[in-house]
Amino acid sequence: MSVQGRPIVMRRLFVVAGDATPHPIQEVARVPFDLGRPVWATAHGLVLVSAGNDFYPRVTLESWTGPAVEPPADRTWEDLGRFEVGVPAGSMWIEHADGPRVGGPLLLAPGDYGGCVFRWADDLVPYEDDLDEEAPEQVMEEWLIRFWHRGRPAA
Numbered sequence: 001m002s003v004q005g006r007p008i009v010m011r012r013l014f015v016v017a018g019d020a021t022p023h024p025i026q027e028v029a030r031v032p033f034d035l036g037r038p039v040w041a042t043a044h045g046l047v048l049v050s051a052g053n054d055f056y057p058r059v060t061l062e063s064w065t066g067p068a069v070e071p072p073a074d075r076t077w078e079d080l081g082r083f084e085v086g087v088p089a090g091s092m093w094i095e096h097a098d099g100p101r102v103g104g105p106l107l108l109a110p111g112d113y114g115g116c117v118f119r120w121a122d123d124l125v126p127y128e129d130d131l132d133e134e135a136p137e138q139v140m141e142e143w144l145i146r147f148w149h150r151g152r153p154a155a
Contacts, residue, residue: 005102017045041083
């Protein structure tokens with residue numbers, strides 16, 4: 001199963017989060033934050049740092065039955081590493097950094113999940129979006145975020 005969305009990247013950030021609290025943005029606000037680190041895993045989600053700002057990357061969330069750590073062969077994906085999160089409410093959403101959700105949720109069984117993040121960027125591709133006819137040429141990114149169940153239900 002998979003879902004896609006195109007969040008606006010604000011202050012170079014966007015979020016993948018469930019319905020649990022604290023929200024990932026609140027969690028990373030408590031620690032020294034480094035924009036050079038592209039993936040910040042928190043207890044219930046991810047804060048993702050883009051190479052660009054003020055654009056709409058394509059983000060795909062996928063659910064797998066087991067670890068899926070090899071990127072698709074369709075292009076050169078950058079492997080941004082593994083993560084672990086709890087999904088107590090059974091859903092993960094793509095969100096703008098300031099909170100609104102994009103599209104529908106990735107439905108998962110409640111529990112603990114492992115995952116991996118891949119990013120593809122091409123700074124030579126003109127940015128195109130129906131929402132902004134005057135958008136300049138800038139980094140085009142795609143993110144692929146995979147989740148697999150690790151076992152016990154989340155507390």
